[in-house]
Amino acid sequence: MKRVIRLKAYAKINLFLDVKGKRDDGYHDIVSIMQSIDLYDIVTVKKKSSGGIKIICNNPSVPDDHNNIAYKCADLFFKTQGITSGSVEITIDKRIPVAGGLAGGSTDGASVLKALNILYDQNLDITELCTIGSKIGADIPYCLKGGTCLCEGIGDILTPFESDLKSYIFVLAEIPASVSTKEAYEIIDKNNIKENSLCVDEIINCLKEGNLRPNLLYNVFEKIEEQNIPQITSVKNVLDSFDALKSMMSGSGPTVFGIFSNLKNAASACSDLKDKGINAYICRSI
Ligand code: ATP
Numbered sequence: 001m002k003r004v005i006r007l008k009a010y011a012k013i014n015l016f017l018d019v020k021g022k023r024d025d026g027y028h029d030i031v032s033i034m035q036s037i038d039l040y041d042i043v044t045v046k047k048k049s050s051g052g053i054k055i056i057c058n059n060p061s062v063p064d065d066h067n068n069i070a071y072k073c074a075d076l077f078f079k080t081q082g083i084t085s086g087s088v089e090i091t092i093d094k095r096i097p098v099a100g101g102l103a104g105g106s107t108d109g110a111s112v113l114k115a116l117n118i119l120y121d122q123n124l125d126i127t128e129l130c131t132i133g134s135k136i137g138a139d140i141p142y143c144l145k146g147g148t149c150l151c152e153g154i155g156d157i158l159t160p161f162e163s164d165l166k167s168y169i170f171v172l173a174e175i176p177a178s179v180s181t182k183e184a185y186e187i188i189d190k191n192n193i194k195e196n197s198l199c200v201d202e203i204i205n206c207l208k209e210g211n212l213r214p215n216l217l218y219n220v221f222e223k224i225e226e227q228n229i230p231q232i233t234s235v236k237n238v239l240d241s242f243d244a245l246k247s248m249m250s251g252s253g254p255t256v257f258g259i260f261s262n263l264k265n266a267a268s269a270c271s272d273l274k275d276k277g278i279n280a281y282i283c284r285s286i
Helices: 069-080 104-119 126-134 140-145 181-190 197-208 222-228 230-241 263-275
Strands: 004-022 028-047 053-057 088-093 148-152 157-161 169-173 246-249 256-260 280-283
Touching: 004 104, 004 140, 004 181, 004 197, 028 104, 028 169, 028 197, 028 280, 053 069, 069 088, 069 104, 069 126, 088 104, 104 126, 104 140, 126 140, 140 148, 140 157, 148 197, 157 197, 169 230, 169 263, 181 222, 222 230, 222 246, 230 246, 230 256, 230 263, 256 263, 263 280
Parallel strands: 053 088
Antiparallel strands: 004 028, 028 088, 028 148, 148 157, 169 256, 169 280, 246 256
């Protein structure tokens, strides 16, 4: 019987993100196209005979108690499945920038659900794991599925589709600032920002053909965050100066990414950002 499972927990970027409006329950309905990339945390889940849920993480800014999304997922998994003596040690080797709009916490949580399903022989299918995950965070169902997905509702209604983005290179830049997702949504509500989702079907059709249409890609939060964090604009300018097809922000930010069709330009942009003291990563879609 297996006692340890180690998984790569992949980050996502949003190729498209729009807010449709606020719901009666306070959440917002969104329209988003999410894409997994090969930047990942390594999550190791070790089954123990006692001791409850323990979190170990190499990044001190990540909570190592019941506030960790991985902890919450393990706790809810045990409760939902009626496992009263569940004990695990969860080690998170954090490589994904924290609070960057890359779903770093959600992807750790999703990996824990996958691992516990195996370690505790529960045989839940992906839909059942998504039901548990969605109670912890709206991005967790997507992280369980991965790949390219149209995400609607609060982000939990998923329509996966095959895309062919192998020829594109993504340069991610970590912006040293923090973003309040709550405040960003409040600004959208207050300014009555209208949705811009009309071109989503067109984007999906293009992505299916492996043709990324840079001008159609959009993030409703980008302009709002650029007003608060000028580095978002300056990093986008650097990426554009190396001929990025598009530079934009992921999720509610502040991580910025540039999309390149030329590896040499992508590598030059990445090293230029590093020279400027910005953590930058070259990534591919997965
Ligand atoms: P999203 O794109 O889903 O909005 P994000 O990438 O912006 O998420 P996370 O990296 O998930 O943000 O972190 C958000 C907050 O959650 C952080 O401030 C952190 O303290 C907390 N957190 C809890 N568990 C984790 C975890 N396993 N990894 C990272 N952050 C976590």
